[in-house]
Amino acid sequence: MALPLPQVNEQAMSDNSHHGHARSEDYVFRIPTPPRVVIPALNAWNNSKASWHPGDIIYNPDPTVNVDFLQETDYLGELARPVVSGGGWTYANRRRAQSVLSYLYLGPQNAARDKEYLQREGITMILAIEHKTPSGSLLTKGPMKVADELGIAKAKVEVAHNQELISLFPTTTRTINSHLREMHNRRMLNPQGGIPEGKVLVFCESGNEKSAGVVAAYLMDTYTATDYVKAAQICNQRRFCCSFDDSMKQLLKTYGELVTAKRDIASLNGQSNHSQGQPITNPFFGSPEIASPQPRQPGSYFAAVLNGGRKREREIEQEDVDMDEGNGIVADDQDRFSGREFVPFR
Structure with missing residues (x-):
């Protein structure tokens, strides 16, 4: 006669009430x-x-890439006007480009092929963000041909997947700003020559994904x-x-x-290094020229280096002691969870 098996209540230890x-x-x-x-x-953002x-x-x-001259212009364009989320938007607008700033446009490749649109908006450069394929892409040939016919600048960035964009964001930002600077310099050299201010259209196949990411990164840069968050909201x-x-x-x-x-x-x-005349700059675009340092008293430089080295040596020794006693581990663990609102157990 088989004996009945005992009932086992399988429950995670984290669910036990005695905890x-x-x-x-x-x-x-x-x-x-x-x-x-x-x-x-x-x-929700723009109540x-x-x-x-x-x-x-x-x-x-x-x-060659400094665009602070835009500070004196109406560079906000349509962005300076109140906009209700989705207000006035129609499905047909997906096939057109929109101005994010007065000099920066975002749209699909259809807009980059529209010769009349490019002329009407005064676009002076198109920047294509296209998917890289082994056989090469044929999608940007039309826009590039139109750019040649209009005599405007053109540039292309190829990416196999979105993860490659993060390494190319500084390049795309520099490409945009260098063109804007070039057009501005030409206007300054020939004020009566009818040279327009620079305007760049950034586009991909749909105008909604890769090119939008490039424009958002440009705004952050x-x-x-x-x-x-604000960069993505501006694009939207x-x-x-x-x-x-x-x-x-x-x-x-x-x-x-x-x-x-x-x-x-x-x-x-x-x-x-403020006394050396070094400005605060965007670190993605090189470094400023280093001005001559202020003269020091004889021997003061080496004294500062030696004193600083001894001080750092004492700090390292103290850090080793803290780690041996466990103080450093506790501090690191607390820092890891600082600012987190979610907790797994209550």
């Missing part, structure tokens, strides 16, 4: 993924329907008060059909952190 904690969310069995990057909708200002233009010591404000998927949002977030970190480092260097 005094309850899980915040249900368990999900899936591949671990990074947290989703949430970009608020425009109507007051106020105009939006991306900030001041970052000074660049390289004269060029303006002081624009992070990845001007071109409502822009599509930033999770991978593109994560890409822009990472790039924004890189821009902020390098800008902070450049700012610290600029402050510490």
Whole structure:
């Protein structure tokens, strides 16, 4: 006669009541993924329907890409006017380009092939962001031919996938700004020559993905008060059909952190070397010319180096002691969780 098996209550240890904690969310069995990057909708961001200002233009010591002259112009364009989320947007607008700033346009390849549109808007350069294929892409041949017929500048960036964009963002920003600077210099040299101000159309096949990411990165690179969230919102404000998927949002977030970190480092260097005349600049575009340092008292330089070395040696020894005692580990663990609102158990 078989004896009945005892009833076993299978329960996770984290669910036991005697622990005094309850899980915040249900368990999900899936591949671990990074947290989703949430970009608020425009109507939530712009409740007051106020105009939006991306900030001041970052000074660049390289004269070939410095566009601070735009500060004296109406560079905001349509962005300076209040816009309701989706207001006046129609499906047909997807096939047209829109001005994000007065000199920067975003749209599909259809707009880049429209000769009348390019002439009417005064576009002086087209920048193609196309998908790289083994046999080469035929999508940009039409726009490039139109650019040759109109005598305007053209440039092309090929990417196999979106992840390659993060390494090309500085290049696309430099391409745009160098063209704007060139057109401005030509106008200054020949004021009566009828040379227009530079205007750049950035496009991809749909005008909603890769090219939108390039424009968002440009805004972060060029303006002081624009992070990845605001950059994406500005693009959506001007071109409502822009599509930033999770991978593109994560890409822009990472790039924004890189821009902020390098800008902070450049700012610290600029402050510490203020007496040497080094301006605070965008670190992605080279470095300023180093002015002659102020003279020191004889022997003071070597004394400072030696004293600084001894001080750093003592700091390293103290850090080793802290790690041996566990203090450093506790501090690192606390820093890891600082600023997090979500907790797995309550």
